[in-house]
Amino acid sequence: MLRALHRWPGLLAAVLLLALSLSGAALSVFPAVERLGTIQPAPEQSVADLAARVTATHPAVEQIRRAPSGRITAYWFDGDSAGAAVIDPATGQDAGSADPSALQAWLSDFHRALLMEDAGRWTTALGALAMLVLALSGAALIARRQGGWHRLLAPMRGPAANRWHAELARAAVLTLTLSYLTALWMTASTFDLLPTDEANPAFPAEVSGLTGLSPADMPALAAVPVTDLRDLTFPYPGDATDVFTLTTASGTGYVDQGTGALLAWETPGPWTRVGEWIYLLHTGEGAALWGLLLGLLTLSVPVLSVTGTLIWLRARKARPALPGIVRADRAETILLVASEGGTTWGFARALGQALQQAGGSVHLAPLSDFAPAGYGPAKRILILAATWGDGDAPASAKGMVERIAATRPHPTAPLAILGFGDRSFPAYCAFAERLEIAAQQAGWSMLLPLDRIDRQSPQAFARWTRALGDAIGTPLDVTHQPALPLGTVLTLASRRDHGEAVQAPTAILRFALQRRGLLDRLAGRGLPRFQPGDLLGILPEGSTVPRYYSLASGSADGFAEIVVRKHPGGLCSGQLVNLAPGQTIRAFVRPNPAFHPDRSNAPLLLIGAGTGIGPLAGFIRANRIKRPVHLWFGARHRFADFLYETDLADWTAEGRLTTTTTAFSRTGNRQHVQDCLRADADRIRALVAQGARIMVCGGRDMARGVHEALADILAPLHLSPEGLKREGRYAEDSY
Numbered sequence: 001m002l003r004a005l006h007r008w009p010g011l012l013a014a015v016l017l018l019a020l021s022l023s024g025a026a027l028s029v030f031p032a033v034e035r036l037g038t039i040q041p042a043p044e045q046s047v048a049d050l051a052a053r054v055t056a057t058h059p060a061v062e063q064i065r066r067a068p069s070g071r072i073t074a075y076w077f078d079g080d081s082a083g084a085a086v087i088d089p090a091t092g093q094d095a096g097s098a099d100p101s102a103l104q105a106w107l108s109d110f111h112r113a114l115l116m117e118d119a120g121r122w123t124t125a126l127g128a129l130a131m132l133v134l135a136l137s138g139a140a141l142i143a144r145r146q147g148g149w150h151r152l153l154a155p156m157r158g159p160a161a162n163r164w165h166a167e168l169a170r171a172a173v174l175t176l177t178l179s180y181l182t183a184l185w186m187t188a189s190t191f192d193l194l195p196t197d198e199a200n201p202a203f204p205a206e207v208s209g210l211t212g213l214s215p216a217d218m219p220a221l222a223a224v225p226v227t228d229l230r231d232l233t234f235p236y237p238g239d240a241t242d243v244f245t246l247t248t249a250s251g252t253g254y255v256d257q258g259t260g261a262l263l264a265w266e267t268p269g270p271w272t273r274v275g276e277w278i279y280l281l282h283t284g285e286g287a288a289l290w291g292l293l294l295g296l297l298t299l300s301v302p303v304l305s306v307t308g309t310l311i312w313l314r315a316r317k318a319r320p321a322l323p324g325i326v327r328a329d330r331a332e333t334i335l336l337v338a339s340e341g342g343t344t345w346g347f348a349r350a351l352g353q354a355l356q357q358a359g360g361s362v363h364l365a366p367l368s369d370f371a372p373a374g375y376g377p378a379k380r381i382l383i384l385a386a387t388w389g390d391g392d393a394p395a396s397a398k399g400m401v402e403r404i405a406a407t408r409p410h411p412t413a414p415l416a417i418l419g420f421g422d423r424s425f426p427a428y429c430a431f432a433e434r435l436e437i438a439a440q441q442a443g444w445s446m447l448l449p450l451d452r453i454d455r456q457s458p459q460a461f462a463r464w465t466r467a468l469g470d471a472i473g474t475p476l477d478v479t480h481q482p483a484l485p486l487g488t489v490l491t492l493a494s495r496r497d498h499g500e501a502v503q504a505p506t507a508i509l510r511f512a513l514q515r516r517g518l519l520d521r522l523a524g525r526g527l528p529r530f531q532p533g534d535l536l537g538i539l540p541e542g543s544t545v546p547r548y549y550s551l552a553s554g555s556a557d558g559f560a561e562i563v564v565r566k567h568p569g570g571l572c573s574g575q576l577v578n579l580a581p582g583q584t585i586r587a588f589v590r591p592n593p594a595f596h597p598d599r600s601n602a603p604l605l606l607i608g609a610g611t612g613i614g615p616l617a618g619f620i621r622a623n624r625i626k627r628p629v630h631l632w633f634g635a636r637h638r639f640a641d642f643l644y645e646t647d648l649a650d651w652t653a654e655g656r657l658t659t660t661t662t663a664f665s666r667t668g669n670r671q672h673v674q675d676c677l678r679a680d681a682d683r684i685r686a687l688v689a690q691g692a693r694i695m696v697c698g699g700r701d702m703a704r705g706v707h708e709a710l711a712d713i714l715a716p717l718h719l720s721p722e723g724l725k726r727e728g729r730y731a732e733d734s735y
């Protein structure tokens, strides 16, 4: 619902909103330009002095106005023709034309009313309303993705396009919300839909009846500095009963034209004051810098429209279509999916089709759409959930554990959760497990106990569907074989060999990247963009199961680099370690957003051993902003498997790497990387206290040892690796 609320007004109003935001951004420049081009009065100059000077130049002056920028304009009547000019307050002489530039006038009319008078005003008001809905639903979506409003400002994670969209929206949302609210207020005010104050004080019952006093000698005008003036309207010529009307920042009053005395005065009421603030906040008139900031942030709207549309299109593409799908409030089976790589959707679709063929009605949606209040006569809710990162939820399902824990169970539909994962990860199907615990705590009745599918096993899935069929009284036996990515052919460009001497043959393999033209990108040919820490999936000959290697380079480096150690009997590692330059493999990229460094300037502590140095080396090579990076690296022997030794020296000289600490387990004092960490405990504590982020990569035993060492090191700071992980400051990639 929230997502639909965010999506449809966004798409429908996109063109209108683009036009409004671009014209608004362009208009925001004018107050600043006007302010810069305006001759400001001397601080001590009075309205009496200004009025006398203007009268000397234009004896038939009717009105003097001062704009929020300080620009003073005089209006007069010359015989039959009206005249107006911008005035130099020091001389009272004309200093320029009073007509706004044609461009500004056109832009204002377009921005306010789409050049269509009242019909246009209502349309722009509708646009502002759509934007308000977008801004508020967007803020709620960010809060949901972040795991609650209290984490709204916490560092963001997830795929780059979604993160960029959310980061930009988060930066602009407050200002934009203010801008749309003020726009709506101004429209309501234009159509007299708001209460108003009494405009002016009551006209004085008695005046002196005298005329001819020079404004220079009027005490009421002498008491007001020009910098306070808003408007001075002169009495009608020859009418001794008429008066001057003076408006300043603090009110409106009448001045006797014969004596120059103040006859009446009224301060503006609350509605007038609020209206003035609203006008200032929306236009930046009178606050040029605010106007520029507003204009700048308004420019985020076109960017958000484009990134938002891309995210939506990508999500649509990732979600396989299920013909015959029904709405959530009409379906017997609600089938919800949490997926990062997309394969779980294939299983869900196969199950959905089987249920439909058995005569059932199915609603298929991402888990983030979970909203039991909207599931009418549902008989069951099935959740298929993959686990990513290090036991994490897929990016699109962040915050779902908390949501399920806080949602009241559906009155008729029990729940079944099926985890998708990989048994070789320490946190096997951990996200699905957390969902199950949350559901049980919230009081849901479970249709089936939690089950897990290891490495997309078709047999395990078929077994689970049989159990599901038994539980719902409909025979089911669904087989689904996920299609393997075709992959791209990569040619080995160079290799560097290490580790033979310590019986751990290891190679740094660098594959050439073909340049991808626009056509290749559109057709999905070649490797997509990737960053160090993402995964290169390799399809070894003789197996249909891909193996994943952490990338030690980003596509910006112009090559794909991985570090491979030959495992005894290992099919893929054996083929890779024997690969000669010029030979090829088939590979594809899997994003791994949970193991990307953040973009801050805070220190980065990289800890790795053996081939775990791969992505860490990639992070250091990509550290073009030269943030402080400290590396702890463990290997067997300095002269045998000190991977990237010369590169690390070069990166240190270039400022990309701040310190390197090594531990060798087969020489000298035979240390492991966690021993060096303990020896460096004070330094690590100081860096963590500065906001450092920690990234660990390597074998599972090493990762466990590092985790324990860091738990001890951080305890005096009342911090722990788990706590840092929750804040997005501790990431582990172990195998």
Ligand SMILES: Cc1cc2nc3c(=O)[nH]c(=O)nc-3n(C[C@H](O)[C@H](O)[C@H](O)COP(=O)(O)O)c2cc1C
Pocket: 338, 339, 340, 341, 342, 343, 344, 345, 386, 387, 388, 389, 390, 391, 392, 394, 420, 421, 422, 423, 425, 426, 427, 428, 429, 430, 455, 456, 535, 548, 590, 591, 592
């Ligand atoms: C980078 C990465 C991290 C993973 N982390 C875990 C994990 O911590 N626990 C787990 O059980 N499975 C993990 N897996 C395995 C996936 O959950 C499994 O491949 C799943 O079938 C993917 O489903 P999806 O393509 O729908 O996202 C990970 C896979 C990758 C590529």
